[in-house]
Ligand SMILES: *[C@@H]1O[C@H](CO)[C@@H](O)[C@H](O)[C@H]1NC(C)=O
């Protein structure tokens with residue numbers, strides 16, 4: 001009974017909180033305090049600045065008791081900016097300037113929640129939410145010029161490094177266990193930085209990475225074009241993304257190709273958990289059926305809600321999911337890795353209490369995402385690699401799950 005009331009409360013909050021077009025927004029709940037924003041010291045000297053040159057920042061909630069030496073670091077998502085114009089636009093928002101960032105509420109936010117019932121494995125860890133204000137998945141290193149003559153700073157790589165340095169001084173250096181995570185563009189960033197993050201610690205420290213909704217495919221859209229490539233191409237060129245890409249991959253392939261998770265996972269040595277829907281609304285809208293591929297807008301209602309898709313459209317979506325499963329075959333061979341590839345129409349599932357661990361969370365083998373990730377992280381089961389059946393076979397897929 002109590003659980004149901006809780007779920008209803010979470011639901012109501014979910015419906016009240018608006019999620020912007022650029023990425024997930026944290027939910028707000030009443031009692032706990034919002035977590036303040038910490039701006040980086042000497043950000044300018046370190047080059048750790050947002051697109052507009054303001055210092056980058058993060059939100060740190062201290063862990064307690066058994067979690068005081070455990071650290072979870074979440075890299076925020078919010079798509080990418082691949083042109084000077086789009087990056088300039090971001091300088092007027094929290095995705096490009098810390099002038100617009102406010103304290104954040106962690107309650108209701110799944111893996112970040114400090115409520116033990118809602119988040120049994122990570123509730124008392126030190127938790128960090130790193131703000132995304134570079135537009136390049138925390139990986140660029142370049143400078144540009146906006147049309148009005150002002151400088152655009154593409155310094156995601158410096159932001160990431162400076163934040164980790166700052167956290168090291170605040171206790172991360174003494175961690176016994178750590179988890180790097182992030183969703184969407186932050187899920188991609190998680191893959192890009194996973195081995196580098198792990199390399200910061202000694203062998204005795206348990207370090208793993210959870211990439212949520214970051215498994216972007218290099219797939220053709222419904223008109224047969226690889227239109228999404230231009231986004232990654234733009235990010236790689238404009239923001240000079242190289243440092244974080246695999247040397248092996250760069251020796252054989254174009255840099256843009258090396259930014260895709262299918263390539264990245266081949267060279268990662270740290271244990272990774274891939275969490276993604278096979279019918280991720282963000283990928284359906286931006287990769288499979290971008291506006292340019294559907295000029296008469298016949299997919300509009302299907303992209304809005306998978307329940308509106310007709311049988312022909314579902315077949316196309318199934319094909320996209322199959323391509324994802326094909327790219328994920330690499331994971332089957334990797335010991336210590338995990339995955340949860342459900343068939344629910346939802347994006348960023350670790351960051352919302354409702355999808356992470358609630359009575360209406362997606363389940364695979366009767367496990368919620370929170371249970372599956374915990375089982376994998378703590379080695380409670382030998383193999384945690386769950387793949388759902390095709391849509392709409394999973395009865396636990398609720399239409400109330402967020403699809404920002
Ligand atoms: C930049 O922002 C303006 C005003 O919000 C908008 O009209 C324009 O389409 C945006 N440009 C890009 C490239 O996003």
Ligand SMILES: *[C@@H]1O[C@H](CO)[C@@H](O)[C@H](O)[C@H]1NC(C)=O
Nearest residue numbers: 167168169170171172173174
């Ligand atoms: C790490 O632990 C040692 C020993 O307890 C302590 O002296 C040091 O200040 C800690 N370092 C950080 C960064 O918390």
Ligand SMILES: *[C@@H]1O[C@H](CO)[C@@H](O)[C@H](O)[C@H]1NC(C)=O
Nearest residue numbers: 297298299309310311312313
């Ligand atoms: C499904 O919708 C698409 C786009 O509107 C249309 O081209 C197709 O004929 C429809 N298929 C069925 C089986 O209704």
Ligand SMILES: *[C@@H]1O[C@H](CO)[C@@H](O)[C@H](O)[C@H]1NC(C)=O
Nearest residue numbers: 358359363365366367368371
């Ligand atoms: C599924 O898990 C729940 C607890 O999370 C349990 O109550 C239920 O009995 C399980 N169902 C099956 C079919 O195993």
